[in-house]
Amino acid sequence: MHMIFGNCPQALRDVRILTGDTHHSIFHFVNLVPFPTISEADFVDTQRNRNVLSRHAFFRFVMRNVLLFFLLSALAPFALAGGFESELASAQKALAAGDYKKAYPLYAKHAAKNPLAQFTFGMFYREGWGRSADPVAACRYFEKAAHGNIPAAQQFLGDCFAQGIGRTADGKAALEWYRKAGSNGVFVALCSAGLLYIEGRLVERDVQQGLALCTQAAQSESTAAMVKLADYYREGIDVPQDWAVARYWYQQAAERRVHEAQYRLGIMLGEGKGGEADLSASLFWLETAASEGYAPAYLPTAILYANAQVDPKTGALAPGHLAKIYMWNSAAKARTTDTAQLAEIARIEEMVLKVMPPTWKPELDKKVAEHLAKY
DSSP states (O other): OOOOSSSOHHHHHHOBOTTOOTTSBTTOOOSOOOOOOOOGGGTSOGGGGOHHHHTSOOOOOOSHHHHHHHHHHHSOHHHHHTTTTGGGHHHHHHHHTTOHHHHHHHHHTTTTTOHHHHHHHHHHHHHTTTSOOOHHHHHHHHHHHHHTTOHHHHHHHHHHHHHTSSSOOOHHHHHHHHHHHHHTTOTHHHHHHHHHHHHTSSSOOOHHHHHHHHHHHHHTTOHHHHHHHHHHHHHOSSSOOOHHHHHHHHHHHHHTTOHHHHHHHHHHHHHTTTSOOOHHHHHHHHHHHHHTTOGGGHHHHHHHHHTSOOOTTTSOOOHHHHHHHHHHHHHHHHHOOOHHHHHHHHHHHHHHHHHSOGGGHHHHHHHHHHHHHHO
16 A cells, blocks of 8 residues: 655655556546536535534634633633633723734733733733733743632643743642643643653653653543644654554544544554554545645645545546545645645646646636635
8 A cells, every 4th residue: 555645755756546556547537527516515525524523512713812712711710700700801802802902901900910810911921912922921920820720821830830931940840730720620731741751851751650641631631632642652752652542542632623633543544554544534534624724634635535446437536536636736735835745736736637627627726715715
């Protein structure tokens, strides 16, 4: 079987049927029929609505201020119980609208005593919202908010100690705040603590304890921890490589609609890493990620469609598959700056255009443009 993903120029250079038959190019099309009207479903794999996805709640926040609002409203139960949120209503409204100039002084009125305002001030300086980023100032406000029982601030304060921002790096203090954040619901902080143990940074190296902490976070539904744990087992650098465990955790995160995990899982399924190869599932996960704007999945999705089974009677790919090769390849072309990928994209495009009816192109280009504009 060809290795069709990653830095595999030979596979892209050949672009052959995935079974390894190098005698028949996938672009040997005959008796192509006119392509029917393209619906939105032509750009999104119909299997993306599988029950396995609908069973898992997922919040996808695009703007940082929406993420902030989620953290403030969902991860600060102690502060909310004290009524700290109500006095920040106008400030939160301005922040949610992206009006940093208006929001900043509104938060400033309450920054002396309100831990939510202190946390938000930390975010202003951490992310550079309407001003220059200042990590030291951010850590100073996170420390105040952490002592006010804001779980997200406790996690970020752990980062401040781990990275030595505005203070001497202190592994013991970092672990203390990570564990406190984890006990208050920010489970990914446990994985941050685990990282210190796994890498032996600021604390004595203890891989097993580190993995246990990160696994605890993953089992507590932290998708970030799931991906981090899978990365450890896939890379095999600090942790003994275990493709099966990596695939399991990517699967868990993929089912919770984490695009990077969907992409990684699709690659592993296509290459048979960590279990049997499953090209149908590989295409499902890759196209699911691609359909929601995860650019690294564009080219592999195009390649999988290029390697789809041909019609035994005509020796040609289905018209819909040909269209998807063109669309995902075009999306990849618009998003990547990698010269090697661009060269292979150009080769695929050249071969597709030789057999694709010219009348398809305007409508397909429109669909690609709509997708790229959305993401």
